[in-house]
Amino acid sequence: MTPFDPIFQSAYFIKSAEKLSQCPLDQGLEVAFAGRSNAGKSTSLNTLANQRKLARTSKTPGRTQLINCFGLNVDDRRLVDLPGYGFAKVPVAMKENWQAHMQDYLMNRRSLVGVVLVMDIRHPLKEFDDMMLAWAANNNVKVHALLTKSDKLKRGPAQATMLKVKKEMKARGVEASAQTFSGLNGDGVDELRIKLAGWLELENPNEIPVNL
Numbered sequence: 246m247t248p249f250d251p252i253f254q255s256a257y258f259i260k261s262a263e264k265l266s267q268c269p270l271d272q273g274l275e276v277a278f279a280g281r282s283n284a285g286k287s288t289s290l291n292t293l294a295n296q297r298k299l300a301r302t303s304k305t306p307g308r309t310q311l312i313n314c315f316g317l318n319v320d321d322r323r324l325v326d327l328p329g330y331g332f333a334k335v336p337v338a339m340k341e342n343w344q345a346h347m348q349d350y351l352m353n354r355r356s357l358v359g360v361v362l363v364m365d366i367r368h369p370l371k372e373f374d375d376m377m378l379a380w381a382a383n384n385n386v387k388v389h390a391l392l393t394k395s396d397k398l399k400r401g402p403a404q405a406t407m408l409k410v411k412k413e414m415k416a417r418g419v420e421a422s423a424q425t426f427s428g429l430n431g432d433g434v435d436e437l438r439i440k441l442a443g444w445l446e447l448e449n450p451n452e453i454p455v456n457l
């Protein structure tokens with residue numbers, strides 16, 4: 246439990262956008278979930294919000310092809326589920342289209358404060374993750390590596406992978422944090438909520454003095 250749980254649980258769907266120009270008004274603070282297809286982006290968002298069907302999940306890679314925007318019950322704070330990348334069987338033109346839209350979003354979205362880079366803990370830092378890390382570094386966007394499906398590994402190897410990913414990101418010149426996460430058993434949910442509460446500058450309700 247964290248003091249921010251009710252805020253994340255308030256998440257509601259705003260709209261799906263094909264490109265940046267269709268996204269909600271670019272004001273306030275926004276955090277985007279990016280990562281390879283099937284890494285668990287939509288599942289992580291649902292776990293964060295404690296809702297089963299907020300973001301659509303699928304066993305078929307490439308399910309999320311639009312920029313899906315969600316609002317919170319705090320003014321102009323949003324969560325975004327980005328389309329997955331790296332699915333093999335799509336035409337080159339579609340890949341290029343995806344790349345152009347993602348680059349545009351990451352470069353020009355002013356309210357974007359940070360990217361949660363979602364990676365399957367068994368397959369971290371693949372080619373497309375590198376590209377995302379480079380874009381984020383070039384555009385002054387913070388990165389938090391979310392190593393999902395930690396339930397697939399024992400605690401020791403999961404922690405070892407997390408430390409290795411942190412080290413490798415640093416070696417690539419990216420100031421990024423990292424954690425393990427599981428939508429299945431709830432590993433890391435509190436840690437993610439606290440991280441995002443910081444990025445989104447959410448007020449801690451426990452620290453607000455009560456006026457009698």
Ligand SMILES: Nc1nc2c(ncn2[C@@H]2O[C@H](COP(=O)(O)OP(=O)(O)OP(=O)(O)O)[C@@H](O)[C@H]2O)c(=O)[nH]1
Binds near residue numbers: 328329330394397
């Ligand atoms: N065991 C386990 N499975 C998970 C976890 N997170 C996601 N999955 C499974 O991984 C598959 C893909 O999850 P999604 O959340 O749809 O992945 P995504 O990154 O949103 O995929 P795209 O929308 O295609 O980019 C689904 O079958 C999920 O049930 C997890 O923490 N543990």
Ligand SMILES: [Mg+2]
Binds near residue numbers: 287308309329
């Ligand atoms: Mg998805």
